[in-house]
Amino acid sequence: MSRLKKRKQKKILTIALVVLAPFIAYKLAYPNSGSDVVKEDLGREIIVHLPNGNTMHTYEGYIIHDEDKVLYQSKYYEKDITGSEIEYLPE
Structure with missing residues (x-):
C-alpha cells in the first residue's frame, strides 16, 4: 500500500x-x-477632425506644435494635421 x-x-x-x-x-x-x-500619462483624450472629414481619436501627448505646423506623432507614425480642428473630450 x-x-x-x-x-x-x-x-x-x-x-x-x-x-x-x-x-x-x-x-x-x-x-x-x-x-x-x-502606463505613460498621455494627457487628455482628444478627437482630431481632419480637413478631409475623417476623425482621429488620440491623446494630447501625441500632438506636437512645431512652429507653424501641428503634428501627430506616435511611436511608429507621424502625420501633419495642420488645419485640423482639435476637440478636447471632458475628463
Missing part, C-alpha cells in the same frame, strides 16, 4: 511540475509583462 501511495505522489508531483514549468519560465523570461506595467 505504501508503494502505491509513493507512486501516486510522484505522478501528481510530475504532472504539477509539467503544468507549472511553462508558466514559471514565462514569468522569469518576461518579468515586466502584464498589468504591473506602469
Whole structure:
C-alpha cells in the first residue's frame, strides 16, 4: 500500500511540475509583462477632425506644435494635421 501511495505522489508531483514549468519560465523570461506595467500619462483624450472629414481619436501627448505646423506623432507614425480642428473630450 505504501508503494502505491509513493507512486501516486510522484505522478501528481510530475504532472504539477509539467503544468507549472511553462508558466514559471514565462514569468522569469518576461518579468515586466502584464498589468504591473506602469502606463505613460498621455494627457487628455482628444478627437482630431481632419480637413478631409475623417476623425482621429488620440491623446494630447501625441500632438506636437512645431512652429507653424501641428503634428501627430506616435511611436511608429507621424502625420501633419495642420488645419485640423482639435476637440478636447471632458475628463
